[in-house]
Amino acid sequence: xxxxxxxxxSAEGIAIWPIIGLVIFFSFFLSLIYYIYHLDKGFVKDMAxxxxxxxxxxxxxxxxxTDL
Amino acid sequence: xxHEHFSYDNKIVKYFGYATILWxxxxxxxxxxxxxxxxxxxxxxxxEYTSFGRLRPLHTNATIFAFVGNAIFCGVYYSxxxxxxxxxxxxxxxxxxxxxxxLIIVAAAITLVMGFSTSKEYAELEWPIDIAITIIWVVFGxxxxxxxxxxxxxxxxxxxxxxxxxFITVAVLxxxxxxxxxxxxxxxxSLYAGVQDALVEWWYGHNAVAFFLTTPYLGLMYxxxxxAANRPIYSYRLSILHFWALIFLYIWAGPHxxxxxxxxxxxxxxxxxxxxxLIAPSWGGMVNGLLxxxxxxxxxxxxxxxxxxxxxxxxYGMSTFEGPLLSLKNVNAISHFTDWTIxxxxxxxLAWNGFLTFAMFYWLFPKMFKTKLFSExxxxxxxxxxxxxxxxYAVPLYWAAITQSLMWKEFTPDGxxxxxxxLETVTQLMPMYYTRIFGGALYFVGALLFVYNILKTAAxxxxxxxxxxxxxxxxxxxxxxxxxxxxGPWLExxxxxxxxxxxxxxxxxxxxxxxxxxxxxxxxxxIESVKPYTPLELEGRDIYIAEGCVECHSQMVRPFRSETExxxxxxxxxxxxxxxxxxxxxxxxxxxxxxxxVVTGKMYKIDSWHYNHMINPQGMxxxxxxxxxxxxxxxxxxxxxxPVKIRVMQTLGVPYPEGYDEIxxxxxxxxxxxxxxxxxxxxxxIEPQKELVALIAYLQRLGRDISESSEHAAKMPExxxxxxxxxxxxDAAALASAKELHVKHCFACHGMSGEGNPxxxxxxxxxxxxxxEPEDIYTLIAEGNILKGMQSWKQQLSEEQMVGLTSYVMSxxxxxxxxxxxxxxxxxxx
Numbered sequence: 001x002x003x004x005x006x007x008x009x010s011a012e013g014i015a016i017w018p019i020i021g022l023v024i025f026f027s028f029f030l031s032l033i034y035y036i037y038h039l040d041k042g043f044v045k046d047m048a049x050x051x052x053x054x055x056x057x058x059x060x061x062x063x064x065x066t067d068l
Numbered sequence: 069x070x071h072e073h074f075s076y077d078n079k080i081v082k083y084f085g086y087a088t089i090l091w092x093x094x095x096x097x098x099x100x101x102x103x104x105x106x107x108x109x110x111x112x113x114x115x116e117y118t119s120f121g122r123l124r125p126l127h128t129n130a131t132i133f134a135f136v137g138n139a140i141f142c143g144v145y146y147s148x149x150x151x152x153x154x155x156x157x158x159x160x161x162x163x164x165x166x167x168x169x170x171l172i173i174v175a176a177a178i179t180l181v182m183g184f185s186t187s188k189e190y191a192e193l194e195w196p197i198d199i200a201i202t203i204i205w206v207v208f209g210x211x212x213x214x215x216x217x218x219x220x221x222x223x224x225x226x227x228x229x230x231x232x233x234x235f236i237t238v239a240v241l242x243x244x245x246x247x248x249x250x251x252x253x254x255x256x257x258s259l260y261a262g263v264q265d266a267l268v269e270w271w272y273g274h275n276a277v278a279f280f281l282t283t284p285y286l287g288l289m290y291x292x293x294x295x296a297a298n299r300p301i302y303s304y305r306l307s308i309l310h311f312w313a314l315i316f317l318y319i320w321a322g323p324h325x326x327x328x329x330x331x332x333x334x335x336x337x338x339x340x341x342x343x344x345x346l347i348a349p350s351w352g353g354m355v356n357g358l359l360x361x362x363x364x365x366x367x368x369x370x371x372x373x374x375x376x377x378x379x380x381x382x383x384y385g386m387s388t389f390e391g392p393l394l395s396l397k398n399v400n401a402i403s404h405f406t407d408w409t410i411x412x413x414x415x416x417x418l419a420w421n422g423f424l425t426f427a428m429f430y431w432l433f434p435k436m437f438k439t440k441l442f443s444e445x446x447x448x449x450x451x452x453x454x455x456x457x458x459x460x461y462a463v464p465l466y467w468a469a470i471t472q473s474l475m476w477k478e479f480t481p482d483g484x485x486x487x488x489x490x491l492e493t494v495t496q497l498m499p500m501y502y503t504r505i506f507g508g509a510l511y512f513v514g515a516l517l518f519v520y521n522i523l524k525t526a527a528x529x530x531x532x533x534x535x536x537x538x539x540x541x542x543x544x545x546x547x548x549x550x551x552x553x554x555x556g557p558w559l560e561x562x563x564x565x566x567x568x569x570x571x572x573x574x575x576x577x578x579x580x581x582x583x584x585x586x587x588x589x590x591x592x593x594x595i596e597s598v599k600p601y602t603p604l605e606l607e608g609r610d611i612y613i614a615e616g617c618v619e620c621h622s623q624m625v626r627p628f629r630s631e632t633e634x635x636x637x638x639x640x641x642x643x644x645x646x647x648x649x650x651x652x653x654x655x656x657x658x659x660x661x662x663x664x665x666v667v668t669g670k671m672y673k674i675d676s677w678h679y680n681h682m683i684n685p686q687g688m689x690x691x692x693x694x695x696x697x698x699x700x701x702x703x704x705x706x707x708x709x710x711p712v713k714i715r716v717m718q719t720l721g722v723p724y725p726e727g728y729d730e731i732x733x734x735x736x737x738x739x740x741x742x743x744x745x746x747x748x749x750x751x752x753x754i755e756p757q758k759e760l761v762a763l764i765a766y767l768q769r770l771g772r773d774i775s776e777s778s779e780h781a782a783k784m785p786e787x788x789x790x791x792x793x794x795x796x797x798x799d800a801a802a803l804a805s806a807k808e809l810h811v812k813h814c815f816a817c818h819g820m821s822g823e824g825n826p827x828x829x830x831x832x833x834x835x836x837x838x839x840x841e842p843e844d845i846y847t848l849i850a851e852g853n854i855l856k857g858m859q860s861w862k863q864q865l866s867e868e869q870m871v872g873l874t875s876y877v878m879s880x881x882x883x884x885x886x887x888x889x890x891x892x893x894x895x896x897x898x
Contacts, residue, residue: 021338021580025316025345032312035556036305043223043557048300050225051291054150055539056076 072220072541075534076149078436080162082531084142085429087170089519091138092425094177095130096512102127103508105695106657107501109686112695117181119695121616125192126180131417132190132280134173139425140284141169141208144231146432147291148215151225153539157214161207168204172197183614184254188269188649190276191245195256198246205242209235216563220539223560226307230287232567233315237279237574244578245272251716252709255610259720262644263330263592266652267585271322271578278318281416282384285424286310289357292424293377296431297367302359306352308556313349315570317342319577324395327404328626329652330641335581336397342577343395350388357381372447376427379455383419387412402477405622405656407497408469411462418458418511426450426518433522437529446521453514460507464500471496477630485633488670488864489813490659495691595642598773600722601766603736606713607705608766611759612651615697622653623662623770635671636663636771643773646722658694663771667854671771674857675743676750676827677817678764688816700760707733707757739765751826790847793867796875806876809869817857822880824889827857832880833891840896846874 104111105120112119145162149155156162176193179185185192193201212235216224224232245268248256258265294301301307323331323339358381361368368374390412394403403409434441441447475493478486487493549558559566601609612618625631627638639662644650653660664671673681680687683701685694711729718724724732740756743764747754754761797803811820817828824830829837837856838848849870852860861870881898 021320021577022341024576025342028316029313032309035554036308039305039308039554039556044304045300047223047225048294048304050151050221051147051227051294052298052300055153055220055537056150056535 070541071538073536073538074153074155075536077145077156077159077162077533078531078535079533080156080159080166081142081146081432082436083166084138084145085432085522087166088135088138088142088425088429089522091130091134091173092515093519095127095135096508096515098123098127098130100505100508100512103501103505106693107498107505109693109695114696114698116183116615116697116699119615119697121619121695122181122183122185124619125185125189125616126177128190129176129180129192130173132276133176136281136285136417136421136425137169139421139428140234140280140288141165142432143288143292143428144212144284147227147288148212148231150537151221151228151291152215152219153221153537154215154219157211157218161211161214165204165207165211168200168207172200172204175200179254182254183616185614185616186248186256186258186649187613187616187618187651188245188258188265189273189654191242191269191272194254195246195248195250196253198242198248202239202243202246205235205239209239213563213567220542222542222545223557224563224566225290226301226304226311227287227290229311229560229566229570230283230290232563233311233570233574234279234284234287236567236571237275237283237315237319240571240574240578241272241275241279245269249716249720251712255709257713257716257720258649260648261720262647262650263641264582264585265648265650266326266329266644267323267331267335267582269650270325271319271582274322274325275319277413277416278321279315281421282318283315285384285421286314286353288424288428289353289377289381292428292431293357293360293381296371296373296377296427297361297364299360299364302356302362306356310349310353310356312573314346314353316573316577317346317349319574320581321346321391321395323581324400325654326652327395327397327400328628329624330639330644332585332641335585338581340395340397344392347388347392350391351385354381354385354388357384372444372451373427373430375448375451376423376430376454379451380420380423380427383415383423383458387416387420390415401626401628402473403469404626405654406469406473407465407500407655408473409655411465411469414465415458415462418454418461422511422515423454426454426515429518429522433525434529437526437531439525439529442521442524442528446517450514450517450521453510453517457507457509457511457514460510461504462507464503464507468497468500468504471500476634477628479630479633482866484863485630488634490634491689491691494657494693592641592645594645595640595774598643598645600646600717600724601769602739603710603714603732604739604762604765605769606717606766607710607736607759608762608764608769609651610713611700611705611763612766613649615700617661618651618653620653620655620657620694622656622660624652625660625662631660633670635660636666636669637774640774646717648717648720648722661767661770663775665768665770665772666775667772669771669775670863672854672859674750674827675746675764675768676752677857678767679747679750679752679754679760680825680827682760682763697760700763701754701758703759704755704757705736705759705762707736710736790843790850792843792846792871792874794871796842796878797872798875802872803876803879806869806872809865809873810876813861813864814873819885819887819889821883821885822877823885823887829892830889831877832883832885832888834881834896834898835891835893836896837893840898842874842878845877846870849873 101111102120102123145156175197179194179197180192184194186194212231216228247259249259250256260268290301290307320342321339323335324343327336361378368378393399394408394412430441430447472493475487475496480486545561559569625635625638632638659671663669664673666672682697684696685692710732714724714729714732737756740761743761744754744756817825818831819825822831834840838844838853848858850860850862852858
């Protein structure tokens, strides 16, 4: 750790920080785009429907109601 | 599959809902009052508890943490249970959370008006309340994570991701920014100093907007918009991108609040780059919200609550477009320290937070009370009042901002400031301030209709405290990824691991920005002549903090010619190394004070000027909007605490000598007595121990560290003899225009009729302190006599104007106005 601190204390060319930041973000962003592009359609639809499905009795279909 | 039966807790939702309504009304009412204060200082009511500096933090805290905070909890407790198909983890935790949060709000309201404040924006609350917030916040997070763990659905919907990010990030921000060393029960000093404190504070401040006003509301949008429109969100894929890109980028943007200020360039650049990139995820989110309504715009026409949603989401888009714009350095150079910032945040809070809250409640309350909304018509009226209110609030403020900024920056053809008197640039804004009050009032009236409508709805329905539901039990999920399962869906069913990765995403930006600021010494070049504050100045600084002076006065001269001409040398990072906390400010309703102590500077005023100005600012400048502070002349500095303060400062690394705490009271009294004697010479009686003496000492210290040599020069002024550049005018027109100048510039120290006052001598007798020849009078006006308090006018007035004033002063001789001051100096007979 001391070595790291020493290195930072004497860092020259501090402009490296924005560049590191950008590189980290863009690689993250690109992999994210790749990931959402390849997501399973059924999974996406199920997730998008989540707010409408809250398990409240009157919203349940008839089958479930006959269970009661 | 076996169905489990359970019930949703609506009671806690209702309570948070009522708390939202109560604090919303209080917060807006205080906002209306401080808007009135900025136009009519009489609304400061002459009480310390109701002066602008104390009420403005109350307004921001009440609207953000009380109004929006309770609305967040209300919406989260409702949607979380339903999205996860389970009751909240633990009802006791829910109620500890509710009552704890309300107690914090009450404690905040009381302490802020009492003047217990750290002065760091949106984090003004003192350390005991900070600890309470941490505890209650953890209770909230515990309850939420617990609920997620006992859920009956496999994956977490995107709204819940936003709630998780809110919980974890606000916790980190609050804890890191609140590191402070207590002095007494209600006083502490920030662990950080100067530039570091500024960076940490704006990393916090910016992300308080991001993770308290934005991410939780995005979560609410992703739940309540599909609910209200009865259709799924436009693109669930886009919402994933929105979430991760937003939380990753937001955390870096803090330094855009400190552009052109004493912050290393690399940090400013980081802030700008990431702020500009933020527009992408933000607009992705807005588009996702608006397109959800595609093909359903006919519903918007008929439904007030959908109208509220549309304007809320549009407001989100507006502010997140404006944010990156304001982060560009050249735009920021114009917008910063003006009302633009105020307009910007109000688009965010009034449209995005306010309107989304209203929409949510118009949907939620009829649902919880099993009834219809009491009046759709009233809701529509509310919508129009609110929308017009926002426009009447924001548009005049944009106008005011540009007007004032251009006036600050305008130069005459001769190269002088066109408006050297700061007050002129404030007076110009008054029509815009009146309109802002009107806009705020419209919005407030709309909110009152909302309250009435909601209460009537509640009264007409039957509240169901526990709503029955059923769902199949969740099968036991394997910990490891199932074959073929992608990382994302796997992570979305692993809440603790998910939370950990959110934490990683938000920590990267903070670490990259804040850590180097500590370790790399070249970021804050040391200035040899910068010394710790004297005990009296330190006490004065604490009064400055308690009274909220920083709400209107910056202490940060940016390196622009328009600022160095007006205030003096631009501010350096090394000047602030002993400032716990920093006091750079973010808005100039009054002038910058960083150079008030520089004796040869443009901002310098003598002690008696400060005294009179604090007691009755309007007496010195009728148009001044500064609140009066008469109580400072009556309250004593608590000398028992001074040694504790010195010891705490020593612990923080401020180099007071060993044992200084034992002699600091004596040192303090010595300096205070000197100021008190000085004031006595001007005919002002004040005991040395009074708070006002300490405040004057602090103001006279500002900027002095880096101007020692110029002070030396002021003590031995070169004796100048200027000749008259033109003959003395004697015609009535010239004297009349000189009189106008007198009323504008001179009356504060010499009285309206030249009769003199505790600051300046009588101009109507034939006694003179610096000679009575026309050349002597002209020289005095042009060059001033800094040590006696007469300022130099040659930078602000033309030669012709100064000659006119000379003639005018001579014409006053023998006019014998009432209340004339006793003669000073030597008699001179013409």
